[in-house]
Amino acid sequence: MIPLTLAIDTSCDETSVSVVRGVEVLSNVLPSQVEFHAQYGGVVPSLARLAHQQRIDNVVKEAIRRSGVTFEQLDVIAVTIGPGLAIALEVGINKAKELAEQYKKPLMTINHMEGHLLSSFAERRKKENSQMINDKRPRKNIESRTYSLIQFPVLGILVSGKHTEIVLVHKIGKYEIIGETVDDACGEAFDKCGRMLGLGYPAGPVVAEFAKQHRKNMTLSQFNRHKSTIIEAINKKSKRKYELPVAMAQSGDLNFSYSGLKTAFKQLVDLQIKNNIGNLDKGTLYDLSVIFEAAAFKPIEIKLEKAIQKYRPSEVWLGGGVSASAQLRLLLRRICRQYNTDLRFPISKKFTTDNAAMIAVAANLNIMEIGINNSKNIYKNNFESIDRDPTLQLGDE
Numbered sequence: 515m516i517p518l519t520l521a522i523d524t525s526c527d528e529t530s531v532s533v534v535r536g537v538e539v540l541s542n543v544l545p546s547q548v549e550f551h552a553q554y555g556g557v558v559p560s561l562a563r564l565a566h567q568q569r570i571d572n573v574v575k576e577a578i579r580r581s582g583v584t585f586e587q588l589d590v591i592a593v594t595i596g597p598g599l600a601i602a603l604e605v606g607i608n609k610a611k612e613l614a615e616q617y618k619k620p621l622m623t624i625n626h627m628e629g630h631l632l633s634s635f636a637e638r639r640k641k642e643n644s645q646m647i648n649d650k651r652p653r654k655n656i657e658s659r660t661y662s663l664i665q666f667p668v669l670g671i672l673v674s675g676k677h678t679e680i681v682l683v684h685k686i687g688k689y690e691i692i693g694e695t696v697d698d699a700c701g702e703a704f705d706k707c708g709r710m711l712g713l714g715y716p717a718g719p720v721v722a723e724f725a726k727q728h729r730k731n732m733t734l735s736q737f738n739r740h741k742s743t744i745i746e747a748i749n750k751k752s753k754r755k756y757e758l759p760v761a762m763a764q765s766g767d768l769n770f771s772y773s774g775l776k777t778a779f780k781q782l783v784d785l786q787i788k789n790n791i792g793n794l795d796k797g798t799l800y801d802l803s804v805i806f807e808a809a810a811f812k813p814i815e816i817k818l819e820k821a822i823q824k825y826r827p828s829e830v831w832l833g834g835g836v837s838a839s840a841q842l843r844l845l846l847r848r849i850c851r852q853y854n855t856d857l858r859f860p861i862s863k864k865f866t867t868d869n870a871a872m873i874a875v876a877a878n879l880n881i882m883e884i885g886i887n888n889s890k891n892i893y894k895n896n897f898e899s900i901d902r903d904p905t906l907q908l909g910d911e
């Protein structure tokens with residue numbers, strides 16, 4: 515069975531609804547709330563809830579309209595129940611319950627991080643369905659990849675605004691977190707450090723863009739001093755030199771930490787401001803973006819390599835908002851190649867940021883793995899018992 519699912523995700527500041535058949539995304543509507551929250555420099559939960567409430571009906575309608583299917587044709591309604599902002603999650607959950615009751619469909623609860631983990635499976639809509647019906651060539655479909663090509667275990671690496679974790683995937687639906695951040699997340703560090711540079715909200719993608727433009731003008735190296743690992747960046751022209759620590763490089767485990775990097779970066783920025791006697795000039799902003807990005811990604815490179823050596827996965831699945839970074843993909847692909855491992859990542863930015871398509875894909879892959887009647891987290895009635903779980907972790911039953 516290739517399920518047809520409508521999924522809703524309102525875990526943070528995107529009101530997203532998507533219709534997916536198997537892994538083929540028929541529609542993925544995600545109006546962003548960034549402009550609301552930018553003036554506050556971060557997501558304000560009460561505003562996020564209000565915006566979700568105002569938009570959800572239209573977003574559901576639009577997702578159905580763009581998909582070209584009807585509510586009656588759906589097999590399942592799926593919804594994110596966590597992790598995320600409690601009062602934001604509730605809006606999506608209530609809407610999903612309402613739809614499941616109205617159209618008599620089963621309701622499946624999904625962990626937002628499982629969505630990010632499986633987001634590299636999401637495929638763009640095939641050419642017109644009518645054309646598909648007449649096309650007798652065999653379709654390369656997901657079943658072959660899911661069931662015969664993938665050799666488990668696989669490693670997942672999830673890098674977002676709130677999470678930085680390495681997941682051991684025993685099979686679809688069976689996950690074990692083997693490394694995670696002990697404090698802040700990588701994406702959050704990008705946003706906070708970008709803010710220190712005056713780059714607005716969310717600053718992460720701007721830091722990434724500055725680093726991309728300027729990387730070729732810097733020489734990067736790494737060395738150990740006492741028990742710390744340090745990244746050094748030298749501007750090839752001005753010869754200015756910068757240093758930042760690589761957090762937990764020698765911790766021996768697979769965990770991450772980003773709070774020390776934020777503190778060290780603040781000191782580095784303050785020092786530049788002092789030396790420049792006032793505001794940062796453009797050249798320094800570029801230099802700082804390059805060294806920050808290198809120091810933020812280095813622990814991910816180190817820990818992923820360690821995990822690959824230990825678990826020898828056939829594939830690595832990258833997901834989460836920071837997986838939009840071409841540089842992160844390049845660095846991780848380099849490591850994967852050394853170990854003959856495939857790196858998979860979402861094919862579009864629409865699947866890296868928070869989106870409901872990845873939630874529908876997660877629902878469908880689970881159903882395809884064990885059947886709709888055996889799938890955990892499927893409710894055919896008793897919808898009242900479904901509740902949000904803001905601190906839900908992968909591997910929690």
Ligand code: KG4
Binds near residue numbers: 704836867868
């Ligand atoms: O997964 P996501 O949309 O939201 C969470 O669930 O947290 O991730 C958003 C994060 C933000 O912190 C944003 O700054 C970061 O992803 N981000 C990037 C890039 N694009 C988005 N960080 C680094 N490089 C990028 N190109």
Ligand code: ZN
Binds near residue numbers: 630834835867868
């Ligand atoms: Zn997310």
